[in-house]
Amino acid sequence: MENIASFDLGRMRLSGNQAIARGVLEAGVRVTTGYPGAPISDVQGSFEQLAGNIPKTNPFTIRVGEMLDQTGYQLAAHWGTTTNEDNAAALALGAVICKADFKKREFLTEEEWDLVYGDTVFAKDKEKRIPVGSRVMCSFKHLGANTAADALRVAVNVVPYTGGLGIASGDDRQGTSSQTMQDNKVLFGFHFRIPTLELHSPSTAHTTVKNCYRLFEELGVPFAVIMNYDLSYREVSVDPVVDLDMEVNHRRKGFTRDPKHLVTIGPHIRPRERKFHSKLMPLFKQKIIENFEFLGNRVTEYGTEPKAMLVVNGPFREDFRLVDDDPALKDRLLKKYGDVVVIESNLVFPQPGALYENLVSKHPIEKIYVFEEGYGRVIYLQLLDLVNRRNLEVKILDLGIPYEPRIYERFSYIDHILNV
Amino acid sequence: MSSKQNPAPKHKAADEITYLRPVSNCSGCGDTKVSWSVREGMRRFNRQLKLKGKDRYELIYAADRGCGNLQGYHAYGIVDAIFCMGSGAIVGDGIKESCSEKQIVVTASGDGAYNFNISGIKFAAKNKKFGAINVIYNNYNIRMTGGQIPLEVDFDKEGSAFGFEMIHINPYRVNDNAELFKELYGRYLNKEKIMVVADGVCVLDMGKDAKNSGIRMGHFIRSDECLDLKFAKERERVAREEPEKLKDLPKFKCRLCGIGLRCHALLDNDPGKCFGCGACIQFPCPVGALSFEGPSFSTSISMTELKKT
Numbered sequence: 061m062e063n064i065a066s067f068d069l070g071r072m073r074l075s076g077n078q079a080i081a082r083g084v085l086e087a088g089v090r091v092t093t094g095y096p097g098a099p100i101s102d103v104q105g106s107f108e109q110l111a112g113n114i115p116k117t118n119p120f121t122i123r124v125g126e127m128l129d130q131t132g133y134q135l136a137a138h139w140g141t142t143t144n145e146d147n148a149a150a151l152a153l154g155a156v157i158c159k160a161d162f163k164k165r166e167f168l169t170e171e172e173w174d175l176v177y178g179d180t181v182f183a184k185d186k187e188k189r190i191p192v193g194s195r196v197m198c199s200f201k202h203l204g205a206n207t208a209a210d211a212l213r214v215a216v217n218v219v220p221y222t223g224g225l226g227i228a229s230g231d232d233r234q235g236t237s238s239q240t241m242q243d244n245k246v247l248f249g250f251h252f253r254i255p256t257l258e259l260h261s262p263s264t265a266h267t268t269v270k271n272c273y274r275l276f277e278e279l280g281v282p283f284a285v286i287m288n289y290d291l292s293y294r295e296v297s298v299d300p301v302v303d304l305d306m307e308v309n310h311r312r313k314g315f316t317r318d319p320k321h322l323v324t325i326g327p328h329i330r331p332r333e334r335k336f337h338s339k340l341m342p343l344f345k346q347k348i349i350e351n352f353e354f355l356g357n358r359v360t361e362y363g364t365e366p367k368a369m370l371v372v373n374g375p376f377r378e379d380f381r382l383v384d385d386d387p388a389l390k391d392r393l394l395k396k397y398g399d400v401v402v403i404e405s406n407l408v409f410p411q412p413g414a415l416y417e418n419l420v421s422k423h424p425i426e427k428i429y430v431f432e433e434g435y436g437r438v439i440y441l442q443l444l445d446l447v448n449r450r451n452l453e454v455k456i457l458d459l460g461i462p463y464e465p466r467i468y469e470r471f472s473y474i475d476h477i478l479n480v
Numbered sequence: 481m482s483s484k485q486n487p488a489p490k491h492k493a494a495d496e497i498t499y500l501r502p503v504s505n506c507s508g509c510g511d512t513k514v515s516w517s518v519r520e521g522m523r524r525f526n527r528q529l530k531l532k533g534k535d536r537y538e539l540i541y542a543a544d545r546g547c548g549n550l551q552g553y554h555a556y557g558i559v560d561a562i563f564c565m566g567s568g569a570i571v572g573d574g575i576k577e578s579c580s581e582k583q584i585v586v587t588a589s590g591d592g593a594y595n596f597n598i599s600g601i602k603f604a605a606k607n608k609k610f611g612a613i614n615v616i617y618n619n620y621n622i623r624m625t626g627g628q629i630p631l632e633v634d635f636d637k638e639g640s641a642f643g644f645e646m647i648h649i650n651p652y653r654v655n656d657n658a659e660l661f662k663e664l665y666g667r668y669l670n671k672e673k674i675m676v677v678a679d680g681v682c683v684l685d686m687g688k689d690a691k692n693s694g695i696r697m698g699h700f701i702r703s704d705e706c707l708d709l710k711f712a713k714e715r716e717r718v719a720r721e722e723p724e725k726l727k728d729l730p731k732f733k734c735r736l737c738g739i740g741l742r743c744h745a746l747l748d749n750d751p752g753k754c755f756g757c758g759a760c761i762q763f764p765c766p767v768g769a770l771s772f773e774g775p776s777f778s779t780s781i782s783m784t785e786l787k788k789t
């Protein structure tokens with residue numbers, strides 16, 4: 061039975077970082093770890109305040125803190141004490157692998173459950189329920205993923221026990237307050253190969269984070285959310301009604317033995333690695349398509365005979381919503397691209413190939429324009445691969461930018477889309 | 481002549497051989513002996529508290545990369561979680577956040593892993609929420625992969641500085657160590673921080689030292705009272721006299737020592753494979769059939785001391 065504690069916090073300003081923290085709490089997360097560093101410190105910093113490790117210093121933590129006290133919300137926070145991101149991620153791994161409670165299936169069919177859980181110690185569960193435990197969040201800045209790579213890569217070999225783990229990465233792609241620039245979509249997508257989303261707005265990030273926990277926990281796989289520098293710090297005025305999932309937060313604690321999964325040595329991991337890429341990845345793609353809107357994505361058709369498709373991600377997506385409010389921008393859009401299908405997408409990896417194929421077969425689309433930020437061109441490369449593999453009669457054009465070119469003054473992503 | 485099994489691929493040169501290296505610990509490996517004591521200690525802890533069934537405390541053993549890792553391969557159920565190099569202690573503290581209050585987490589690292597991620601172990605020492613029992617398999621080196629020169633560690637100074645109480649053990653005195661761990665579990669629940677340094681776990685390496693020092697290590701002896709030896713005779717009789725019944729007989733009767741100590745010498749009943757570690761001396765064989773003859777590392781891991789015996 062659902063046990064949601066709702067609180068109206070009243071009007072306040074929330075940053076992207078705080079929106080993530082909000083989503084994490086709404087998802088009932090019990091253990092949070094991380095390592096500080098701009099631009100994402102405020103995510104774990106909020107949890108530190110809420111767990112009582114340091115004083116509460118802002119309206120968000122003060123008001124949410126009262127809520128947590130009233131409900132008896134359990135929250136553990138380990139931040140600077142973890143000493144580095146690798147330890148933060150390893151601590152998170154330890155906390156997430158403990159499964160001693162169950163929840164009903166929400167997204168998986170019986171056969172799909174067999175695929176994900178059929179070789180675990182839970183395989184004999186008659187109702188094919190989802191083994192669950194503490195939900196866990198681990199956050200760090202972009203460079204932290206290099207340090208944490210050892211622990212994050214192994215997370216894939218431990219599926220489905222790492223379901224319930226969310227990673228938040230604060231990308232300082234333009235090096236505003238970092239000594240190195242980096243596009244973490246490359247690491248999370250192509251190297252760690254875990255479902256990865258780029259958030260775009262402080263108004264919606266909490267819902268996306270919460271829904272990622274719901275879906276990917278059941279699929280038994282960790283997920284990553286990435287924010288660019290601008291979003292981490294950008295504040296918007298909101299009227300948050302916070303819904304804490306107390307049932308999740310109060311799940312039974314306990315470790316269940318399954319050394320074939322949890323002891324990562326060659327003979328154990330080889331079949332898992334194979335299964336992850338050949339069987340589970342197609343399942344993840346399928347589930348992402350089935351839950352495309354649930355994960356905060358949207359397909360909009362402008363006109364009836366679209367020959368172009370736009371994929372807008374991250375900050376491009378955030379600016380694109382202006383088109384809905386401003387008829388002049390919509391005119392410019394149609395003038396530039398003609399009738400057009402626009403995919404407003406959080407998804408970085410994996411790309412839902414079948415969805416694109418379907419749209420391409422339905423419409424006379426000739427060109428797909430990809431707008432993403434980051435030198436890694438992770439979305440573009442996946443679509444290019446799709447087109448080659450499936451022999452689609454469509455051209456993929458890379459129109460993204462490697463990083464926000466201006467510092468201290470917001471770049472107009474919508475102008476880029478309409479003028480490029 | 482080509483063999484039916486493992487036919488050589490055509491492109492392979494005739495003299496090219498691939499050696500299949502089975503994953504397992506050496507017979508007398510100290511890592512496995514410590515693990516026996518860790519588990520046996522838990523059994524005794526529950527017995528002392530008169531806890532039965534679901535009320536019993538349970539052990540969770542989070543280990544690290546290296547030879548301690550190999551124990552996770554065997555179907556002996558010793559190691560519960562192993563992830564990345566140096567992560568044993570910090571993964572253990574993550575488990576403590578989400579496991580039940582009836583589960584006690586012991587973490588173990590080799591001395592190489594200790595140096596690799598000293599900060600993870602320091603975290604376990606400083607984390608006020610939980611107790612910690614962190615075992616170090618100290619073989620003075622990262623030897624199994626080629627005799628590297630290690631970064632020297634003064635465990636007593638470093639561990640104490642972190643806030644651990646330091647205890648050194650001889651890994652082969654399995655009964656003494658089981659008694660020690662029994663006591664430590666109570667102290668863990670009191671949130672105490674203990675680092676147990678098992679000195680000289682690499683029997684392979686010490687065996688070489690002993691040989692170079694002219695010491696002939698001893699070996700185990702099994703008396704005729706051994707349940708497996710007796711049962712083997714019974715199986716022979718059945719095979720001879722009632723062969724149709726053979727398939728219904730189990731293969732072994734006991735195997736407690738071999739499985740408990742993860743020792744091939746005991747499993748194969750072959751004193752030739754015995755490394756002379758001496759764990760058999762303190763192993764509680766249910767019928768007292770196990771003994772040992774000659775010098776063993778359970779007396780001392782120092783070659784000078786061993787020479788005197």
Ligand code: SF4
Nearest residue numbers: 508743754755757758
């Ligand atoms: S003393 Fe016992 S445990 Fe040690 S190597 Fe010999 S047979 Fe094995």
Ligand code: SF4
Nearest residue numbers: 506509547682683684
């Ligand atoms: S090489 Fe040494 S530490 Fe490794 S399994 Fe053998 S005895 Fe144990």
Ligand code: SF4
Nearest residue numbers: 706707734735737765
């Ligand atoms: S424990 Fe004793 S009885 Fe059992 S196999 Fe070993 S020596 Fe034989």
